[in-house]
Amino acid sequence: MAIRERLSGNEAVAYAIKQVNPDVMPAFPITPSTEIPQYVANYIANGEIDTEFIHVESEHSAMSATIGASAAGARAITATSSCGMALMWEELYVAASNRLPIVLALVNRALSGPININADHSDSMGARDTGWIQIYAESNQEVYDNFIQAFPIAEDRRVHLPVMVCQDGFITSHGVENILLVEDDKVKGFVGEYQPEHYLLHPEEKMALGPYAVSNYYMETKRAQRQAMIQAREVILETAARFEEMTGRKYGFFEEYCMEDAEYAVVIIGSAAGTCKAAIDEIRNTTGAKVGLIKIRVFRPFPEEEIAKALSGVKAVAIMDRSEMFSATSGPLGAEVRAALYQAHSSVEAVNYFYGLGGRDITVSDFKTVYGNLETIAQTHVVTGMYEYIGLRSEQSKEV
Amino acid sequence: MKDTVEIRWHGRGGQGAKTAALLLADVAFKTGKYVQGFPEYGPERMGAPITAYNRISSDPITVHSNIYEPDYVVVVDESLLESIDVTKGLNPEGAVIVNSTRSREEIADKLHGYKGAVYTVDAKAISIKALGKNYPNSPMLAATVAVSKVMGKEEFLKEMKASFHHKFAKKPEVIDGNMMALELAFAQAE
Numbered sequence: 394m395a396i397r398e399r400l401s402g403n404e405a406v407a408y409a410i411k412q413v414n415p416d417v418m419p420a421f422p423i424t425p426s427t428e429i430p431q432y433v434a435n436y437i438a439n440g441e442i443d444t445e446f447i448h449v450e451s452e453h454s455a456m457s458a459t460i461g462a463s464a465a466g467a468r469a470i471t472a473t474s475s476c477g478m479a480l481m482w483e484e485l486y487v488a489a490s491n492r493l494p495i496v497l498a499l500v501n502r503a504l505s506g507p508i509n510i511n512a513d514h515s516d517s518m519g520a521r522d523t524g525w526i527q528i529y530a531e532s533n534q535e536v537y538d539n540f541i542q543a544f545p546i547a548e549d550r551r552v553h554l555p556v557m558v559c560q561d562g563f564i565t566s567h568g569v570e571n572i573l574l575v576e577d578d579k580v581k582g583f584v585g586e587y588q589p590e591h592y593l594l595h596p597e598e599k600m601a602l603g604p605y606a607v608s609n610y611y612m613e614t615k616r617a618q619r620q621a622m623i624q625a626r627e628v629i630l631e632t633a634a635r636f637e638e639m640t641g642r643k644y645g646f647f648e649e650y651c652m653e654d655a656e657y658a659v660v661i662i663g664s665a666a667g668t669c670k671a672a673i674d675e676i677r678n679t680t681g682a683k684v685g686l687i688k689i690r691v692f693r694p695f696p697e698e699e700i701a702k703a704l705s706g707v708k709a710v711a712i713m714d715r716s717e718m719f720s721a722t723s724g725p726l727g728a729e730v731r732a733a734l735y736q737a738h739s740s741v742e743a744v745n746y747f748y749g750l751g752g753r754d755i756t757v758s759d760f761k762t763v764y765g766n767l768e769t770i771a772q773t774h775v776v777t778g779m780y781e782y783i784g785l786r787s788e789q790s791k792e793v
Numbered sequence: 794m795k796d797t798v799e800i801r802w803h804g805r806g807g808q809g810a811k812t813a814a815l816l817l818a819d820v821a822f823k824t825g826k827y828v829q830g831f832p833e834y835g836p837e838r839m840g841a842p843i844t845a846y847n848r849i850s851s852d853p854i855t856v857h858s859n860i861y862e863p864d865y866v867v868v869v870d871e872s873l874l875e876s877i878d879v880t881k882g883l884n885p886e887g888a889v890i891v892n893s894t895r896s897r898e899e900i901a902d903k904l905h906g907y908k909g910a911v912y913t914v915d916a917k918a919i920s921i922k923a924l925g926k927n928y929p930n931s932p933m934l935a936a937t938v939a940v941s942k943v944m945g946k947e948e949f950l951k952e953m954k955a956s957f958h959h960k961f962a963k964k965p966e967v968i969d970g971n972m973m974a975l976e977l978a979f980a981q982a983e
Contacts, residue, residue, distance in 0.1 A: 399818060399819065399822040399828060425834075510834060511834065531855075531857075532855075532857075561857075563831070563832070563834050564831070564857050565857070567831060567832060567834070568829060568830070568831035568857070569815055569818045569819075569828065569829065569830040569831065570827075570828065570829055570854070571822065571827050571828060571853070664857040665857060667855035667856060667857045668855070668856050668857050668858050670855045671855055671856045752834075754858050754859050755858060756858045756859075756861065757856060757858065
């Protein structure tokens with residue numbers, strides 16, 4: 394029987410860490426992820442787990458130590474947010490290219506400036522090209538479930554890539570919600586004992602990790618990383634299927650909500666998907682408009698063909714980004730979803746909005762406006778409001 | 794009771810409004826409800842205005858936005874009435890509960906024409922009587938449960954007692970005082 398609990402997102406991740414009992418966790422505190430290493434330190438102090446916690450002087454060192462531990466053959470994890478991950482930048486690439494199955498609990502937060510501690514996907518979207526698998530969550534339940542699934546995905550021999558398990562800062566990290574926890578022995582059985590294949594402390598196998606690669610070899614390592622990311626697709630789905638067998642909770646690359654007959658769709662990532670679901674329920678119960686949602690769970694690898702297929706029946710789609718990339722055109726999700734549609738020769742009308750930057754709230758009413766806009770776009774075939782910021786202060790809207 | 798009861802807390806950093814919201818989520822969870830308890834974070838510092846929220850429902854809750862049209866508003870610090878329109882969006886069928894020594898009528902005059910019910914609780918006096926110190930959040934939590942009826946009195950007190958036994962395992966001498974604060978506030982708000 395599942396354990397009925399109420400936990401914040403940070404508590405849920407810490408609890409999953411306790412159940413997994415990884416070998417090493419180097420970490421440096423940064424809001425809003427600080428509670429994760431704090432709770433883990435408590436578990437260690439209370440003798441509940443024997444993870445080796447490494448106190449470091451910066452996030453640069455936190456990721457470096459995690460890489461060292463993982464390279465040595467340990468199951469190694471860390472947690473961070475925002476500027477903390479920015480300081481890990483160099484090491485993020487090192488972790489991925491050295492094919493280290495590290496699991497990182499990322500609590501999404503805006504990057505400076507202006508300095509801001511609230512939810513925003515700029516940190517992980519900035520790191521989308523580092524070679525890490527990225528998995529996002531709508532709720533505390535999902536971040537817990539994703540965190541447990543991250544280990545078998547990362548450590549699978551077809552993959553050997555680090556995984557970033559993302560949740561929205563404060564909205565889920567500090568919000569207390571109902572959650573169903575899996576029993577300790579089941580979690581332990583699910584993630585299994587970590588048995589690295591090649592590692593630095595292997596007594597018989599002498600190896601070097603992370604040496605210089607001349608131009609004659611560098612490109613092959615990138616192609617190998619690409620291959621691992623391609624193979625991660627099947628491993629992510631296999632892991633999800635195994636997780637569903639254990640818990641009954643179904644996961645894939647993305648969730649489709651009311652998409653069977655949808656004419657107007659939103660594509661979004663993270664906690665705002667829940668608010669969008671409430672808007673969908675309300676719209677379908679009142680006007681009856683056929684509205685639906687695609688909530689991206691796996692952003693890396695990007696499920697290009699699947700998304701295009703899921704959107705093939707709709708008349709108009711709004712792709713909503715919680716981070717800027719200052720291309721002066723799309724946001725990261727907007728660019729990729731539209732590329733997927735183009736590749737599938739889709740003629741669906743698509744609009745790309747920005748929302749929620751630096752924790753700006755998005756409401757049920759905002760989503761109702763978005764769906765209203767989509768109906769207009771579908772009727773007129775004129776895409777108005779492209780790249781609009783949802784919920785901007787009105788006086789500033791006029792300026793831009 | 795409506796399908797989902799939404800509550801907004803106004804307090805100042807350090808007064809425990811966020812803790813009270815999380816405690817309310819906790820006890821409501823124990824009575825079998827789906828709950829949310831979450832703070833809205835600004836630049837946190839002692840004395841700065843803070844807001845916290847609760848959603849309590851018999852069904853799963855997916856909304857992750859703040860609450861703009863609450864059923865109940867709790868004001869842990871009366872001085873906030875001068876700077877914040879605490880009843881903004883508040884359901885006229887609901888109520889506002891203010892920590893104050895003043896009468897309901899005096900407080901109602903400061904609420905920008907809010908037409909719904911107004912309750913006052915002297916949380917400071919209750920806390921000092923019961924605990925010897927000013928911890929306004931526990932009395933305000935009890936008053937909120939009394940007014941909103943999100944759970945029954947006996948159920949609430951039973952679950953809170955269990956929480957206090959857990960929370961104050963190392964100083965059981967404060968449990969009775971905390972329970973007394975809850976009961977006094979519950980009676981005053983009823």
